[in-house]
Amino acid sequence: MADSQETLLQKIKDQGDLVRKLKAAKESSEKIQDEVAKLLALKAQLGTEDTSPQKFTLKTPKGTRDYNPQQMTIRNDVLQKVITVFKRHGAECIDTPVFELKEVLTGKYGEDSKLIYDLKDQGGEILSLRYDLTVPLARYLAMSKISTLKRYHIAKVYRRDNPAMTRGRYREFYQCDFDIAGQYDMMVPDAECLKVVTEILDSLDIGKYVLKVNHRRLLDGMFEACGVPDEKFRTTCSTVDKLDKTPWEEVRAEMINEKGITPEAADRIGEYVRLNGSTELVDRLLQDHSLTAAKPSVDGLLGIKLLLEYCELYGIKDKVVFDLSLARGLDYYTGVIFEAVLTQPIKIGNEEQTVGSIAGGGRYDNLVGMFDAKNKQVPCVGVSIGVERIFSVLEAKLAAGEMQVRTNEVDVYVISAQKNFLEERMKICNELWNAGIKTEQSYKKNPKMLTQLQHCEENGIPLAVVLGESELKRGIVKIRSIKARQEVEVPREKLVEELTARIAELGKVEQNGQ
């Protein structure tokens, strides 16, 4: 029982204290041995009960990890930059529960549905952990009967995948989504999503990238033109989606052998998915009558053409590539789809890390309607930023010593130069905290001077208040600049004022330094 374990541990501690005390007091060895025997008996009890410490391997669940303070600092900095861009575009923030009724997720993710985490049936509802933030958004819009919303949502999602964790892929990972819901004019919100991606990637400054764009209607038209039957459009899409990692020959084989596409159809698809370019490619394809015979192709091509025009106005057309091999795996897309890909591996130390896809999204006009009893549609377009891959690049840079982070923001450390100054330190800490100054002190009664100074240096704390008896008697304290190793004397009553001024000064230097 947990109860008796606690009590037992406390008794062991007390008994240990007693033994140490007897030893310190140099009591008779007979007396000490008696008490040691009792201690051992208590410890034996711990062993025989089901209360012994830790018998299983201590780990986080497969595919997950803790974030230590350095990693959290990186994570919070990246998220702050992402949020800044989302807010610049007027997005509001929402949040949804980490789990949904299982039915909400059913039939939304095609072949990926097997990766959903289910909760145990403990009586009551059947629940699953969210797989992305898009389906919860659609459920939210339908449930709250909202027909226009520009929102961002930053939260963890869950996939029972077998990911390569070294490349920033986990079973629990952050998504940062920006979506625009509402019945608007064609491609206007879609182009803004692309603009948002470029602003984020530029502000994170992690290297060159392209934005691949394509259109689900064009893919449909292309499949139709190539002779793929209707009911195989989506599953063929899933196969085409593998082209970024898999050579065409393998993709072709999967189409023919697993998806039952004819070799002729596969080869015709193969011709198309090799194409990429810009407006001139759209124009060329609009002349391809075997393609445009299928109405969806024309819709898709005209959509892409308009999107490219808007990208020109948003100053990002040079970063956008119309790429017919882009398919995206998820079932719910209905219009434009896009993906941002880093074009160069990132050099970290002597190694190169290939990052690849770093953001993706598209238009999904029918998803909200699936949750509405009357099938009322709310057209949506959105993008998800793959921040985990960005975290992972920055963590590798940190590990390689190419980057530094400070994990706390303390400005002042209150130091005793002599013994028995804990109470004085506490009073000063209290004053500084009350003045809003980020302040720390040692939690030991009589810490060593050197230890305290080392703490400042190791933690990048810029200033220390140093308390000494002679100074205090004169109504003086010393302020020490840790880096410069210089001290100045300040009247006790001017301490807060002086520190506030120095901290403001440090802030300015830091800003100019960046």
Next chain:
Amino acid sequence: MADSQETLLQKIKDQGDLVRKLKAAKESSEKIQDEVAKLLALKAQLGTEDTSPQKFTLKTPKGTRDYNPQQMTIRNDVLQKVITVFKRHGAECIDTPVFELKEVLTGKYGEDSKLIYDLKDQGGEILSLRYDLTVPLARYLAMSKISTLKRYHIAKVYRRDNPAMTRGRYREFYQCDFDIAGQYDMMVPDAECLKVVTEILDSLDIGKYVLKVNHRRLLDGMFEACGVPDEKFRTTCSTVDKLDKTPWEEVRAEMINEKGITPEAADRIGEYVRLNGSTELVDRLLQDHSLTAAKPSVDGLLGIKLLLEYCELYGIKDKVVFDLSLARGLDYYTGVIFEAVLTQPIKIGNEEQTVGSIAGGGRYDNLVGMFDAKNKQVPCVGVSIGVERIFSVLEAKLAAGEMQVRTNEVDVYVISAQKNFLEERMKICNELWNAGIKTEQSYKKNPKMLTQLQHCEENGIPLAVVLGESELKRGIVKIRSIKARQEVEVPREKLVEELTARIAELGKVEQNGQ
């Protein structure tokens, strides 16, 4: 199949478009009827397949909720204030996965363990959702072999409770934890935890409160002195813990009837748990020889006495009450325990909302050791802020019209005064975004002037750029102050500069207004 549902929905949409087009073109009713028939056939197909929209009740799981933009604004503001205090005390941030190996949570929560959410066994590890942030911290410290850490952790935790959701209690809820781990001098970190709570509650400004403190060792000593057997200490603690909501007579009955405590022991406990006060009560109890005959009582009383001294130095002693009825339910506490309680109901509109406990915590010196193969201990003390209750109070104030929030931060809305200005608007938005200005525009090609102005007023957007043909020809745009309903003309090339200056000015006014 999801695949064919998507295709079908698209076909229905296309067919609908066709019918509308025919009607608009006033085609023959025969032709229209033919196409309508096809549309109905397609819709019928939707009905007969397992692909019809939404058949289950659309809801979030029991005990959970979505946060809309207003609620998120409140939540983010509260969390920001909490984080500011945590950082002021030098805390670093960590995060852990939302689920843990089930074994990690086993035996840590006493009678509350039945409230843990388990995941379904889908092959692989057996997992549970975290129940609090304290056990994951202890697991993290043991696993990473960390022996000193001051960290905060803000994250959702999960309890299969049947909470009163109107009072801000949910099955999924935020905890904001601040903990200090390390072998330090007695009560120094403990007192800082109390100081942190007061700074947070003061900064949130939600009314008067007291900090109740007690000591697990004193409770143990008291139970011993009253004649409760060792093995019933923790379970008696759970019963005493109900005293804040339950009258003594019921608590007494539970002790006797359910916990098997003798009526004499229960009555003696009843005498003690009625007591509360400050240092003078500690001193009086130190003279109570039947109590101090039990060594743990003395440890506890001396601990409380020292804690009160430190609270005096931190300027918070007037807010602290030593209360012998405070027990706290969780098993893992070993030293000081505390709880912050609002002393007045909060008035919202014509109603009063009783909030009660709003923060709680204590010392747990043996929890980390439970995860260590050699039972190596890392003493810890910490506090958890009940932010959900604070959210709930503020949401009620918002609903009662006693508070306003802005859910986006847009400074500038780009407006067309005439038709066919979408491209010009896009160019200006692009300029403003590139200059870091928070900017929005309508996603419609030709929005009405009035609609655009209304959007600004409803969303609290302070400034608009108004584009008109005659002005643009003269190289001029208009800046409109939405509140003042005043417009000034600005040269097109000075627009960014002028807006930046005005936004800075607005920021100053807002700061002074607070």
